Amino acid sequence: MNQETAALPHTTRHFTVLLSPTPRGARLARLLATEQLHSWGLPLDPARHIVAELAANAATHGRAPGRDFRLALHATAETLRIAVTDTHPERLPAPQLPSPDAESGRGLLLVEALAHRWGVKEDRFPRKTVWAELGLTPPEPDSPCSGTAGAFPQGT
Template identity: 70%
Template sequence: MIQESVSAGTRPGQHFRNFSVRLSPTPRGARLARLLTAEQLRSWGKPVDPAGQIVAELAANAVTHGRVPGRDFRLTLYVIANTLRIEVTDTAGDRPPRPGRPGPDAESESGRGLLLVEALADRWGWAPELRPRKTVWAEVVLPPDDVQGRHGS
């Protein structure tokens, strides 16, 4: 199920936009999350990166660490003024996200996704939801629309 809405904000010219979709907790669902994010941001006239990379990592984590068979994960994007908020909600609320701190000779890639999110996002965190869910979120400050228009042409 895909939901999208756009509404006027509290200040002239300010808009609130959101997009939400439930996806299967599979590698295909994680890829679809990234592709849908890119398409949605383009349709809103917003830059795809770093948001696309952040969604890829959070969706991969939801599929790898937050997967409960038969339960979807949800991707939600919000744009309020110049901030994009990305939320990925999974059904493994008993497993909080933990950024890995692998050493230089570590063979495992596990845990590095949240380090990447930490590096790319302006803010990130997580919150428990109604049992058994949790939401991992990240926020990216977007360039003003007039700057995007000059560079995007």
């Protein structure tokens, strides 16, 4: 179900999973990402909010019958990249201001506000990937909120 590799100890990590393009699949994406980030000793927020928005978009707007979406996390000592790939390339996402009384339509605005950078990559037909990156900074040594000990190598 997932793939995790480490080219260098605690420097590069990967996680991927295929999920059904349903509300349940979107919720599962957020839960799995939260658990994976926790196991890596990385901050949960705002990453889990970004995962929730991108997965909800894949389940709502990128849904194609019989085709799953992929959640991928790629972490280095400096950056966490969140990528969601779906199989509905005709619907490229773009943030738009919804009407004030709209009940939805603010997901990409949230991603834009929370991520350091984000974008869309058209892939081999019929795929597209929406990605967002967060900068990671090593925790202060001996900080009570530093997460898992050894999550970041010293000197990087």
